[in-house]
Amino acid sequence: MLDALTFLLRLRPALSAVALVAVALLAAAPVLTWTAPAEAQEEEARLLFERGNRHLTAGLRARGSRRTRELQQALDAYLQVMRLGARTRNVVFNLGITLQELERPEEAFNAFSEYLRGFELSPEDRAAGEQRLEALRPQVAVVRVESTPPGAEVRVDRRDLPPRGTTPLEIAVAPGTRRLILSREGYQEARAEATVAVGSRADVSATLEPAPxxxxxxxxxxxxxxxxxxxxxxxxxxxxxxxxxxxxxxxxxxxxxxxxxxxxxxxxxxxxxxxxxxxxxxxxxxx
Incomplete structure (x- = not known):
């Protein structure tokens, strides 16, 4: 697997609290730079992002248990960045790569899905994200959810779980029959079911009735x-x-x-x- 990868680590001098560290894992992948969050502990988030990039690069060059350990440390670093409020496009993209390399395709698919729908992207960055998403699609069961009106939060199977996003939404789920719970302020909750297998996609549409x-x-x-x-x-x-x-x-x-x-x-x-x-x-x- 590693022989097919081209590694590129670009380090630029730090001009401010914003890190200018980029990692590109495939020749076709975009060069990612740190974009500081508006309201987060920027310095700590920057350092964690850089740490995640170092572990990710080391993991991709390593083999066996060391590879797994380095990739897990990269994952932990990126998740810590997000907990600080820095859910930027570059963090989400690198998170998706890490999950993909850890052979967690469902989570990787959802990271790239969030990357594509949640951020303003250049044509090149969008193409790179779409390429990775499509590469994962045969490995996962996918549900696409639309609602009238749009903007409904979607939960899978249980109401007490965090929402997976807002409609229109395409996410990977565990194969089988899934219960989808849609909610939006001012509207009555709507429910739907989707049965989906690995390598396929189920399309679901729901109408939310206004609440009295x-x-x-x-x-x-x-x-x-x-x-x-x-x-x-x-x-x-x-x-x-x-x-x-x-x-x-x-x-x-x-x-x-x-x-x-x-x-x-x-x-x-x-x-x-x-x-x-x-x-x-x-x-x-x-x-």
Whole structure:
């Protein structure tokens, strides 16, 4: 395996706290330089990134147990960088290479998938990431998840696990039948199942329905109160689905008061007062 690799380690003088250390493991791979996170312990993250690069290069040149040990130390260093908040494109790319060399294809695929969808890339960098992703595809079971609306967090099998990303999303999973749990603020949770084998991809699409919003209707003068022609009790909160609605107040001896209002997905609780002037008040006022 190592005979097919071309190694290149470029070290440049440090001009600031930003490290200019690059590792390219294949002739076609991009030269990666450290990009410091905006809000992380930059110096510690830089040193860890450099340490990971040294172990990665040493591991790829070594054999047997030393190779495994060096690659594991590289993996540990890159994971520490991420724990410091420095989840940059170069860290993610080198993490993917390390996992691939450790023969952990599912995790490597997901690292390169994150690299391709999560960062602004040059055409050359994108091509390098896509090449590595496609090389791993025959070794993993892949699920592509889309949702309406997009931007839903995706969890696999269990709600208590961290999300694997947001839709649209392509991830490698354990082969078999997987339960996908999609969630987005302001929408009801959606679930789907996908059965997938190694070397294949299952496509899943789910629609998230807007979650109801609590709306309280106030009618100081009393009377008959209806919401979309269904009678409701004034003063009580009602769970209202997002969309357009009509509330109507009928008081004996007075013209009826009718109000059209909109409830947006994820809106805060609303208070709507109907009187002779149909004035809305309170948190989350209706228009």
């Amino acid at each position: 919003v609590s709306v309280q209707f106030i009618a100081p003068g009393g009377g008959r109160l209806t919401l979309d022609d269904a009678e409701i009790v004034a003063g009580r909160a009602v769970e209202v689905t997002p969309g357009s609605h009509v509330v109507r107040l009928e008081v004996p001896g007075a013209p009826p008061v009718e109000r059209r209002f909109e409830v947006a997905p994820g809106a805060p609780p609303m208070v709507l007062e109907l009187s002779a002037t149909a004035v809305a008040q309170g948190e989350g006022r209706a228009p």
